[in-house]
Amino acid sequence: MRPSPAIPPRNCAFSPQAWRGSRTPCGLGYDGAHPPSGRAAIHTPSSTPTPTPTPIRRLAVVDLARGVALLAMALYHLTWDLGFLRLTPENLALTPVGRAAAHGIAGSFLVLVGISLVLARPGRAGRWRPYLLRLARIAAAAGAISLATVFLFPDSWIFFGILHCIAVASVLALPALVAPLPLVGLAAALVLAGPHLAALAGSPALLDAPGLLFLGLGATIPTTNDYVPLFPWFGFVLAGVGLGRVALPRLVASAIGTIAPRGRAGRLATAAGRHSLAVYLIHQPVLLGLLYGVAALAGPHPRAGEAQFRREYRANCAEAGGGEAACRVAARCVVERLRADGLWRAGGGFSAQEQGRAIALSRTCFREAGGG
Incomplete structure (x- = not known):
């Protein structure tokens, strides 16, 4: 498993x-x-005019x-x-x-x-x-x-x-x-x-x-x-x-x-x-x-952070050995169940008790998605 x-x-x-x-x-x-105006070159019959850069x-x-x-x-x-x-x-x-x-x-x-x-x-x-x-x-x-x-x-x-x-x-x-x-x-x-x-x-x-x-x-x-x-x-x-x-x-x-x-x-x-x-x-x-x-x-958008959460969950799922399809299904399942349990918020972290509940939901969703 x-x-x-x-x-x-x-x-x-x-x-x-x-x-x-x-x-x-x-x-x-x-x-x-x-640019400041430059002083014109003094010309004599024997001198070559010095070109002045165009300002x-x-x-x-x-x-x-x-x-x-x-x-x-x-x-x-x-x-x-x-x-x-x-x-x-x-x-x-x-x-x-x-x-x-x-x-x-x-x-x-x-x-x-x-x-x-x-x-x-x-x-x-x-x-x-x-x-x-x-x-x-x-x-x-x-x-x-x-x-x-x-x-x-x-x-x-x-x-x-x-x-x-x-x-x-x-x-x-x-x-x-x-x-x-x-x-x-x-x-x-x-x-x-x-x-x-x-x-x-x-x-x-x-x-x-x-x-x-x-x-x-x-x-x-x-x-x-x-x-x-x-x-x-x-x-x-x-x-x-x-x-x-x-x-x-x-x-x-x-x-x-x-x-x-x-x-x-x-x-x-x-x-x-x-x-x-x-x-x-x-x-x-x-x-x-x-x-x-x-x-x-x-207030925050009701789906704020959801796309980013799913991406990070799918990356973690792939590291755990899950297939692409199973990880996608499990990510959607976790978000839905976090919402249903009142654990989904648009910011902030989990308390120790909430973290344990979230991990249990993750395992259930991963298993139901065919991840093992």
């Missing part, structure tokens, strides 16, 4: 899981400032793209919040589709960070001060988020999220602003492939040390509510730098470079993209505040 599958811990089955491999899906870019002005289309990415990020966070507060049957943000969307949103933000670095181009006359001020604001915001989450989520606090990644990447990417473009492309490809290359080589245990988790090259995926390590995500910033260096001069000279959104939605998205750090810091507390009120009035 096979052992019955373990009941998934309720605190595991219903607590929010950290978005791993990537977060939380948000990010900020640098805003390009108007790249602030592009509304880049702000608009960042605003659209912010909207996508806010929708993802709304989905996550609804699942976290058990207002939906399942946290769709934690499904494979939801994780893929989060990766796409984070990648788009980081590409825009690289493009915006090209626009800002620290190192040209008068550009270091705006760059350093933006860097200081992002680093301060990242530190504030870490400090706040230490108190709010001590078991999953954010030690290297999207803002931390942007701050560090914005410094590491500076050489890419002047390096040969083929070298920038090669570096981007290597960083993007870094985790896979490390896995193929057998990641040394040293890379799993807490102080090196920000690299993302170890085998350990830390428990944190936002994890955007340098590998592979810095590769998106480098790709953005390369794309910006190639495309921005052409974009400035094209009709697209002169686009200025006229509709209300376009102007709002452009303004949000121009002030992306403020939008990022404000939107999630606002969403959670509103949804906490909804949750207090409406």
Whole structure:
């Protein structure tokens, strides 16, 4: 007789899981400032005129793209919040589709960070001060988020999220602003492939040390509510730098470079993209505040957590030697009997007495489903 599958811990089955491999899906870019007008070269009959680089002005289309990415990020966070507060049957943000969307949103933000670095181009006359001020604001915001989450989520606090990644990447990417473009492309490809290359080589245990988790090259995926390590995500910033260096001069000279959104939605998205750090810091507390009120009035969805419970039960069932069909039937049976016995709740854990009763129900369902 096979052992019955373990009941998934309720605190595991219903607590929010950290978005791993990537977060939380948000990010900020640098805003390009108007470059100071340069002094014209003095020409003499015997001298060769020194070409003056064409200044790249602030592009509304880049702000608009960042605003659209912010909207996508806010929708993802709304989905996550609804699942976290058990207002939906399942946290769709934690499904494979939801994780893929989060990766796409984070990648788009980081590409825009690289493009915006090209626009800002620290190192040209008068550009270091705006760059350093933006860097200081992002680093301060990242530190504030870490400090706040230490108190709010001590078991999953954010030690290297999207803002931390942007701050560090914005410094590491500076050489890419002047390096040969083929070298920038090669570096981007290597960083993007870094985790896979490390896995193929057998990641040394040293890379799993807490102080090196920000690299993302170890085998350990830390428990944190936002994890955007340098590998592979810095590769998106480098790709953005390369794309910006190639495309921005052409974009400035094209009709697209002169686009200025006229509709209300376009102007709002452009303004949000121009002030992306403020939008990022404000939107999630606002969403959670509103949804906490909804949750207090409406209560959890009656089927909240059920899909996740069934998945975890089926995994435990398979480990116990049950077949796929039997595990599926047993999972449905356990949920129904937990409800009938008043043991099903949309959150919280089992007491010792309830745990014993739940295990007995699991054994019965497993046996009736043909699991042994």
